Amino acid sequence: MLAAVVNEFGGPERVEVAEVPVPRPEAGQVRIRVRAAGVNPVDGAVRVGVFGGAGQRLGLGWDVAGEIDEAGSGVTGWSRGDRVVGLHYGPVKPLGTHAEYVVLDASAVAAAPTTVDAVTAAALPLSGLTAARAVDLLGLAPGASVLVTGAAGVVGGLAVQLAARAGLVVTALAGAEDEALVRSLGAAAFVPRGQAPAGPVDGVLDAAVLGETALAFVRDGGAYVGLIPNHAPAAERGIRVEEQEVAPDGEHLARLVALVDGGVLALRVSETFALADAEKAHARLGVPGVRGRIVLTA
Structure with a gap:
């Protein structure tokens, strides 16, 4: 073959x-x-x-x-x-x-x-499981605010959808040309690349791997989740810093498939x-x- x-x-x-x-x-x-x-x-x-x-x-x-x-x-x-x-x-x-x-x-x-x-x-499989695990690791309750960097990318876009479905208030950080796209995925607010959100957020899901730049947007005691093992910034100000590492998981993948078939996950x-x-x-x-x-x- x-x-x-x-x-x-x-x-x-x-x-x-x-x-x-x-x-x-x-x-x-x-x-x-x-x-x-x-x-x-x-x-x-x-x-x-x-x-x-x-x-x-x-x-x-x-x-x-x-x-x-x-x-x-x-x-x-x-x-x-x-x-x-x-x-x-x-x-x-x-x-x-x-x-x-x-x-x-x-x-x-x-x-x-x-x-x-x-x-x-x-x-x-890879992008969906990565995004889902990252949203889970945020550990935020419905109504909390989260900033997703790289929100127009494949993983970032799935994270926006899954975070919004979990009841989080999503701000998407992406290129100016992608505002309509990320809003269609469920983002409640938009920040153009290179700018900062209006105020601190409860958590950041750092799909763009901005590191310390993204950590600075998190409120004291908030949460930061990075997508690449051993690349997260050092914790500060009581912020909980997590690094997700994807793993094969047929049961979790089946749940994501159900969301696709239900028209929830694009x-x-x-x-x-x-x-x-x-x-x-x-x-x-x-x-x-x-x-x-x-x-x-x-």
């Missing part, structure tokens, strides 16, 4: 679409025939060597939407042909979801949304590329201003 891999670190030209063995599911695992897979910023980080793994073949891709092809021993509840979505966690792995087939733990899989196609569904896709054009997808990933997930189809 074909898979997008990296054998040497570097730019998009280091992405190779190579022939690799079809993986076999072990106990507790399922093999998925990949139909679509999101291309995330973390894939670019893997490609340039942020997570190490020099000298190894590194597979790319965390998100997957497709059909169950085979189940390992001990797996119940799934049948061949079931449409699913899942998260293949881990930056250093020999095979990711940018492939024709991928093996995941059955616990990382959920039934796919019925109201969107596989391409759109592929935008959910997914955005920017462009699609064939698996054979994975290098082009990585080149597009590096262009500023992409609004929506880039997706590979296999």
Whole structure:
């Protein structure tokens, strides 16, 4: 089968679409025939060597939407042909979801949304689980105020929707051209990039990784949640600082799927590329201003 891999670190030209063995599911695992897979910023980080793994073949891709092809021993509840979505966690792995087939733990899989196609569904697992966990970590009661930085991005946009659904009063920080977009996602107020909110907020969900700049917007004793482990600013003024780290969770993913099918959670896709054009997808990933997930189809 074909898979997008990296054998040497570097730019998009280091992405190779190579022939690799079809993986076999072990106990507790399922093999998925990949139909679509999101291309995330973390894939670019893997490609340039942020997570190490020099000298190894590194597979790319965390998100997957497709059909169950085979189940390992001990797996119940799934049948061949079931449409699913899942998260293949881990930056250093020999095979990711940018492939024709991928093996995941059955616990990382959920039934796919019925109201969107596989391409759109592929935008959910990593970004949705990241945004949902970040909102949960804020730990704010309904009516509290939260600032979401990078609110027009894929994760930020999902966070705006989930925070608003949780009853939080959301202020979105994004480019001036994105005001209509973030308001349509549920933001009650808008702050153009480079400016500060009108006053302190109860919490910040820092999807733009502004760090100390975003922390300064939080009231004393408030909450700050960063999206990249080991990149949060030091706590100050009694502010609770949290760092989310996404994890495969089929049950939580199923709850997000239900929100998609209920019309509560909108997914955005920017462009699609064939698996054979994975290098082009990585080149597009590096262009500023992409609004929506880039997706590979296999």
